[in-house]
Amino acid sequence: MAQHKKNIAVMTSGGDSPGMNAVVRAVVRTAIHLDCNAYCVYEGYEGLVRGGTYIKQMGWEDVRGYLSEGGTLIGTARCMAFFEREGRLQAAKNMVLNGIDALIICGGDGSLTGADRFRAEWPSLLEELVQKGDLKKEQIEPFKHLNIVGLVGSIDNDLSGTDATIGAYSALSRICEMVDYIEATASSHSRAFVIEVMGRHCGWLALMAAVATGADFLFIPEKPREDNWKEEMCQVIKGHRSMGKRKTIVIIAEGALDKHGNKISPSMVKDLLADKNGLGLDTRITTLGHVQRGGSAVAYDRMLGTLQGVEAVKAVLEATPETETCFIAITENKIARKPLMAAVAETKEVAKLIDAQRFNEAMALRDTEFSDQYKSYAMSANMGWGDVEVVKENEKMRIGFINVGAPAGGMNAAIRAGVAYCRARGHEPLAIHNGFAGFARHYGDTPLGAVRPFDWLEVDGWASKGGSEIGTNRELPEESGMELIAELIKKFKFDALFLIGGFEAFHAIAQLRKARSQYPSLCIPFTLLPATISNNVPGTEYSLGSDTCLNELVAYCDKIKQSASATRRRVFVIETQGGRSGYIALLAGLSVGASAVYIPEEGISLQMLTADVMHLKDVFAKDKGQTRAGRLVLINEKASKTYNAKLIADIMREEAHNRFESRDSIPGHVQQGGVPSPMDRCRAVRLAIKCIQHLEKFGPKGYERPEKISQDSFSASVIGIKGADVIFSSMQDLEENETDWKNRRPTAAHWMGMKSIVDILGGRPDYPAPV
Ligand code: ATP
DSSP states (O other): OOOOOOEEEEEEOSSOOTTHHHHHHHHHHHHHHTTOEEEEETTHHHHHHHOGGGEEEEOGGGGTTGGGOOSOTTOOOOOSGGGSHHHHHHHHHHHHHTTOOEEEEEEOHHHHHHHHHHHHHHHHHHHHHHHTTSSOHHHHGGGSSOEEEEEEBOSSOOOTTOSOOBTHHHHHHHHHHHHHHHHHHHHHHTOEEEEEESOSSOOHHHHHHHHHHTOSEEEBTTBOBOTTHHHHHHHHHHHHHHTTOOOEEEEEETTOBBTTSOBOOHHHHHHHHHOTTTTOOOEEEEEOGGGGGOSOOOHHHHHHHHHHHHHHHHHHHHOOTTSOOEEEEEETTEEEEEEHHHHHHHHHHHHHHHHTTOHHHHHHHSOHHHHHHHHHHHHHTTOSOSOOOOOOGGGOOEEEEEEESSOOTTHHHHHHHHHHHHHHHTOEEEEETTHHHHHHTOOTTSTTSSEEEOOHHHHHTTTTOOSOTTOEEOOOHHHHOHHHHHHHHHHTTOSEEEEEESHHHHHHHHHHHHGGGTOGGGOSOEEEEEBOTTOOOTTOSOOBTHHHHHHHHHHHHHHHHHHHHHTSSEEEEEEEOOTTOOHHHHHHHHHHTOSEEEOTTTOOOHHHHHHHHHHHHHHHHHHTTOSSOOEEEEEETTSOSSOOHHHHHHHHHHHHTTSOEEEEEOOGGGGGOSSOOHHHHHHHHHHHHHHHHHHHTTOSOGGGSHHHHHHOGGGEEEEEEETTEEEEEEHHHHHHHTEETTTTEESSOTTTHHHHHHHHHTTOOOOOOOO
8 A cells, every 4th residue: 555645744832942943944844855745833732723724734945044034933822722631632633634644843841741741642632533523533543643753942941851952052142142242331330230031940041141251140040049148149249349340240040049949039139239338339130031032043053953853854754653752852962862751851850849949959950061060150250159179289280271273262261261260279370372383482481471370350351252362373383393392391380281272283282292202391281172163173073163153154144145035046155164174164054054065075076066056047947036035055165176166156157047146255254253152152161171170180290200191191182072972082092093184174074964964955956976
């Protein structure tokens, strides 16, 4: 018997969140690509209950332009009827009448609870519909098993089992943008601001905003303040002010509590700060409200929504009646299917524990990143929560901080966090200005020398600063003179070096490591925190700055696409940076819905260009005056020695024979970004502290035990996010097994699997591989 085409429906439910449109686009197009019919259920469960025009079959073109739109274009609602069995009966009937085989739901924990309830009741709902005569037995026969997959779309990032929910980083970006604005005025008037952010049961947004902006004080539901919180806050803020700080920022989550479960409100905090008998600060309250939900999604949420949407379609197609209902999660950088109900139950447990004032247990149920970030925030803000102890006198280390390579978003935040941790532990952090070039030209011990102590008041303001405040340089130690560098390391009695940078920094550690046999002063631990927009450092799938760069590129492409659409029938060929790594070109292509992406890992052939021109001609021929008709093609700067953005735009124009026109565009250094993205800032903090903790393990004066240090392969290391883990890799291992030195990138591009997704969702035809 011929099987009918599977009908897969997608809906968005609960509060809207940026990135939901990426989910809808990905589900619709993947379903069609896999020879299924795609449906959208409009207005969440309300649409499922009402049926009729609320359930609509979707074509490939119906989701064009979805990636750059905020909110959810298929609507969402809170549906009271679905809480009742009667409503769910109606929904089940509509599913069967429309022949829906599988339902993909993107929403928060409420929506996913509703989904699981629906699935659990499904057989009895169908039975009741037959008994009542609403459906015939043969009508329900093909739908005996309800296939449901959940996607977590929520700005709160409150679902257990996944590191990020779709929309959370967009909301965080909006919050940080607002706090950055407020900081300028706060500083000008020497004011205090109490900023309330969303989060009734989950302090993720408030915590990450505090980490990313270096706020002075924080209130979140999971970590309620002690009875003396008023005195404590005043003391901390007094301390910050006495250091010379002109602004005070307090971030408070909606659900902030004291340890007895009493609400702490922004006005209580404001009154305290403004109290004439206390701090007497000119204090204002800003409640960010719905601004946090708004705007178009950041690159990460577009990527997450897209990849998870694709995975959800695969999951429904692979499911059997025995398969447990799953949702799609992300752990660090790995997308995986996980049991839905366990995650919902755990999430509800956190809320219950908070209500029961069992806060430590609630905190333990949050993921490790949450508690890591919490500790690092508490420590850097001197809030006294971080359980950081000062090391013994003979364990204290002099740690050199150095930036190598081009600037990347998050470098300063990493230094700030590293310095804060060193201070808390009693180590001595020292800045080496302007990379190895600066170090080598160090003159004397003057305040203008390259090696200087950090001034905390200055460093404290670096949480959200772009560029590199201590200066960076591409020069490698061998170019500066290895003997000189070894001599200087000895002269300054460095016990460890903390490098932050890109491929040059990686190369620098490789050189230092190899020179250890000649220069004992180099027998100290080195560790690298990768920071480069190219994301081409072996040992990690993510480098600081790459997220900032992607956001800049996405914003740029959205604008260009608008212009391309306004004139209709125009293709923009945009050249991205990235060296010989196609990562940012591909990820930007994924986030903006590029028609084609050209990357160095694949090269460019004439056949590819021909196929793409034919495809674009075809697409424009079908357009018939639709809006959102502009098209983007992305090309990495080193994708080909011959074809560049201009040449490709010229070829396309020539070959299009007036069917469409094309232009090239090069965003250039804009891609290095202004203000770093909150993701880069938050990850900078977390990873930098882990780096210093790693260096600490080797203790001071490694040069007195040169063999021991040299033999420990982790004494020269790179921190990285690999799959679901944050790990240190040994430099030697990476150098020998994972580095493509010629092309200055890792031998394996972890992201290559996304290439086919970009091509499929962009509707790109298959083409012969370049020879
Ligand atoms: P957000 O995180 O933005 O609050 P959410 O999905 O948690 O999103 P809710 O308002 O809790 O938002 O739920 C959305 C809808 O899901 C509800 O209006 C209701 O239709 C359905 N729903 C929630 N919980 C249940 C439940 N226990 N049983 C049946 N349906 C439910």
